[in-house]
Amino acid sequence: MAVNRLSGSDLHGASEWGSESLACGRDAATAWDRAEVGVTPDEHERGCPHCAAAFADARRLDSVVHRMSNADVEPPPSVMDRVMAAVRTDLRPHDLLALDSPHGPARLSRPAAAAVLRNVVDRMGGVRARSCRIEQLDGRDDADVTITVTARFGVDLASVTARVRQMVLAAGEQALGVPVRRVDIEVVDVFDSSVDGAVDGAGGGKDGRR
Amino acid sequence: MVATRGRVGPTPACPVVVELPPPPVDELDETTLVVRAQEGDVRAFETLARRHQAALYRLAVRVMGDPAEAEDALQEALLDAWRRIGRFRGDSAFSTWMYRIVTNRCVAILRRRRPMPVEVDDTAAAPDSPARAVELDAEMAALGRALSGLRDDLRICWVLRELEGLGYTEIAEITGAGVDAVRGRIHRARTRLAEVMRPWR
Numbered sequence: 001m002a003v004n005r006l007s008g009s010d011l012h013g014a015s016e017w018g019s020e021s022l023a024c025g026r027d028a029a030t031a032w033d034r035a036e037v038g039v040t041p042d043e044h045e046r047g048c049p050h051c052a053a054a055f056a057d058a059r060r061l062d063s064v065v066h067r068m069s070n071a072d073v074e075p076p077p078s079v080m081d082r083v084m085a086a087v088r089t090d091l092r093p094h095d096l097l098a099l100d101s102p103h104g105p106a107r108l109s110r111p112a113a114a115a116v117l118r119n120v121v122d123r124m125g126g127v128r129a130r131s132c133r134i135e136q137l138d139g140r141d142d143a144d145v146t147i148t149v150t151a152r153f154g155v156d157l158a159s160v161t162a163r164v165r166q167m168v169l170a171a172g173e174q175a176l177g178v179p180v181r182r183v184d185i186e187v188v189d190v191f192d193s194s195v196d197g198a199v200d201g202a203g204g205g206k207d208g209r210r
Numbered sequence: 211m212v213a214t215r216g217r218v219g220p221t222p223a224c225p226v227v228v229e230l231p232p233p234p235v236d237e238l239d240e241t242t243l244v245v246r247a248q249e250g251d252v253r254a255f256e257t258l259a260r261r262h263q264a265a266l267y268r269l270a271v272r273v274m275g276d277p278a279e280a281e282d283a284l285q286e287a288l289l290d291a292w293r294r295i296g297r298f299r300g301d302s303a304f305s306t307w308m309y310r311i312v313t314n315r316c317v318a319i320l321r322r323r324r325p326m327p328v329e330v331d332d333t334a335a336a337p338d339s340p341a342r343a344v345e346l347d348a349e350m351a352a353l354g355r356a357l358s359g360l361r362d363d364l365r366i367c368w369v370l371r372e373l374e375g376l377g378y379t380e381i382a383e384i385t386g387a388g389v390d391a392v393r394g395r396i397h398r399a400r401t402r403l404a405e406v407m408r409p410w411r
Contacts, residue, residue: 020397029378029393032400057404064349064407068272069373071350075267079281083288084256090292095250111250118246122232130242131249150242191239 022050032058097134099177100141106177110134113176117145120171126152127160130188134178142179145172150189161185236260244304247295255295259288262305265374266312272369273316275358283319287312302383309374310384313366320362349410356406360399367392368399 020028026044031051034041035058045051097113099106118129131148145168151160165183172180235243236257246254266287270280290311298307357365363385370381378396382389 020394027393028397028401032397057401060410061353061400061404061407064347064353064410065372067347068350068353069375073264073268073271075263075281075284079267079285079288080256080260080263083259083285083292084252086289087252087255087292090289111252114249115251115253118251119232128233128238128242131245133249148245150239189239189241 022048022054024048024050026051028054031055035059036062097136097143097176097178098141100179101177108176108178113178116175117147117168117171120167120175121147121149121164124160124163124167126155127164128191136178142181143172144182144184145180146184146186148186148188150191151187153190153192157187161187240304241300244295244298244300247292248298255292258304259291262308263288265305266308269309269369269374270312270316272354272357272373273313273362273366274319275354279319279323283312283315287315290315302380306380306383309370309376309380310386313370313384316366317362349407352410353403353407356403359406360402363387364395364399364402367395368403371396372400 022028022031024044026048031045031054034045035055041051041055045055095110096107097110099108113134114132117134118132121127121129121132128150129147130150131146133146134143135146136143147164147168149160149164151157164185168183169180172178235253238246238254238257240258240261243254243258247258263284267280267284270283270287271277274280274283287308291308294311298304302310357368360368366385367381367387370376370384371378376384378389378392381387381392381396385392387395
């Protein structure tokens, strides 16, 4: 039996850290995986008592394991509530942009400013903001914005980037009160409007982050 | 949401031409959400956390065998994720990274735990607790007890494989063990469980 063979090998410490072989030499995990996915046993497996035992064990457990894996186990909503409350108080307070104001110094949270610019881009349609970095040089009020976007498959990228630049310039000035000196835009991915997510492998794909 | 001291520049008057409502944040692709969260966007992080919390909690419940401890593990793991997301480099899938964080939290809680009572009382959980509700099925309850009797590293690998359906390579990334060790642990867990569960068929 597979089990007997395994118990025997337990006595030898080496098997503790390595993969297990059945007494017939077949890899034990592979035999079990094959049984689980319901493949038809091959010629060896049909004749081999060790493989047959592994198949029998796997099939015996299969239905209860499936029930356990499909059981509806949901975290109580209070967990997310506590996490988000902690996250909001954890915001780095010193990550601020300086605003030019005739009435005294003012500061604006950098993540909040980036969220405003991303929101403007998201609303254009056909384009989504991904990274949005706003950098102010020491002692200056104006800022450089570096933004990466994903575009809907088939949109005219040249006109989209031109519009993104216009919108970011306008929003910096009008919504944030931060004059934008320069906008760097990079289209890092495309998304398919039917699934509304980024297309895997296109543009930057999963690794396309900057 | 805009944390300011003093004035936030001129009132946004007309010119920002708004053409469309923004796409709901929960429709955004995962990479975009990860990048935004890395740049401090709380809503993007919340969306990611909501997407993954059920799977992470499932893992924690099966590894800890206790809903209250699983809640603790999930909560601590999500906070870890927020604090560390800047260090996520995309070498693995985001879900793999999250599984690793919650697994580490489970391991830490298991280490702090007093030695387990030898015999787990079948009626220990309150009748209306989530664990009871999902395990009215007596065979599944027996499997749960058998699972809690496994060594921690065997149980973690088995849960990732058999309940979460992950591949050996991904489980190796999550647990930090080699692929061969993972295969060995899963097989040992399977055969032990098969032994314990033999009376059920």
